[in-house]
Amino acid sequence: MKPLELALAFVFGVAFGSFxxxxxxxxxxxxxxxxxxxxxxxxxxxxxxxxxxPLASFLILRARCRSCGVHISxxxxxxxxxxxxxxxxxxxxxxxxxxxxxxxxxxxxxxTLSAIDIEHHRLPNKVLGPASIVGAVLFLGAAAIGGRWxxxxxxxxxxxxxxxxxxxxxxAAPSAMGGGDVKFAPYLGFHLGWLGLxxxxxxxxxxxxxxxxxGAAALLVGGKGMKDPIPFGPFMAAGALAAILLGHSILSVxxxx
Ligand SMILES: [Zn+2]
Numbered sequence: 001m002k003p004l005e006l007a008l009a010f011v012f013g014v015a016f017g018s019f020x021x022x023x024x025x026x027x028x029x030x031x032x033x034x035x036x037x038x039x040x041x042x043x044x045x046x047x048x049x050x051x052x053x054p055l056a057s058f059l060i061l062r063a064r065c066r067s068c069g070v071h072i073s074x075x076x077x078x079x080x081x082x083x084x085x086x087x088x089x090x091x092x093x094x095x096x097x098x099x100x101x102x103x104x105x106x107x108x109x110x111x112t113l114s115a116i117d118i119e120h121h122r123l124p125n126k127v128l129g130p131a132s133i134v135g136a137v138l139f140l141g142a143a144a145i146g147g148r149w150x151x152x153x154x155x156x157x158x159x160x161x162x163x164x165x166x167x168x169x170x171x172a173a174p175s176a177m178g179g180g181d182v183k184f185a186p187y188l189g190f191h192l193g194w195l196g197l198x199x200x201x202x203x204x205x206x207x208x209x210x211x212x213x214x215g216a217a218a219l220l221v222g223g224k225g226m227k228d229p230i231p232f233g234p235f236m237a238a239g240a241l242a243a244i245l246l247g248h249s250i251l252s253v254x255x256x257x
Contacts, residue, residue: 005096006088013087013107017080018054020112024079027127028120042070054080075115082111086241093245098145099194102138103244105131106191110237113184117233123180132187139194151194158193158200159186165204181232188240199247207239 025041026033038047045067051057058077065072086107094100109131113123143152163186170182185204192203211232218230 005091009087009091009104010084013104014054014080014084016087016104016108017083017111018052018076020083020108020115021076021079023112023127024075024115024119027124028116028122040065040067040070043068075119079111079115083108086111089241089245098142099139099148099151102135102142102194103191105134105138107241109135109187110241114234114237117180117231121229121231122178123184123233125183128180128183128187132190135187135190139190154197155190155194158189158191158197160189161197161200162186162189162192162204176229178229178232181236184233184236188236192240192243195244195247199243202247203240203243205239206242207236210239211235 022038023033025031036046038052039045040047042065045065047065051061051066055077058072061072063072063074064070087104090103090107091100094103109127113127113131116127117123139152139155143149163182166177166182166185170177170179188203188207189200192199214235215230215232
């Protein structure tokens, strides 16, 4: 993999991260993601392009709005940085292949949904729905271009293999598993399954283990009760990304293949 390709992926990922930030702020608040253009959440002053450069503007403005001086959340550069890193990681792992656009969209959606889940404790249908449709269309295109219908079949099975157990857990223990998590699982399974059904298992287990450890840590540190569970979505997303990036090496150690 050429360093130039990874650098380009990072730059485009950061740019898409600034769109992700718009969705992270506006979707849970019921605002349109299309218009108006970027506004300061404090004074609603339109943000000029030169103050809206991903990563750079946050540093230049020292996390303050130029008009009113309101503090800008560190979430903005973090989301941009994570999108950039996730895009570079996907290009590194998937390579320049017909399914790459699906994984770039997937990476962007995971960062967007995780940021919303951390802030609002939900995974909105208004993000998950369009992301699922985009994923299905891009995979259909990749299968048609590359004749990779077996992968598409595995993707569909992956959605079932991750989605059904989570549905059972959600029905059996609604307090442990939110409805958003249940709907998130088939989306993750679909993208894991394309790469191989064993990655669905790896991604699901990594997500559950990470979420369990994270929940236990939150109980120890913050004494959080079951009424205020920590969001599970980011752990599921991290498990899926870890499986995609490292799954084959993990599996070859434990399964010997
Ligand atoms: Zn302002």
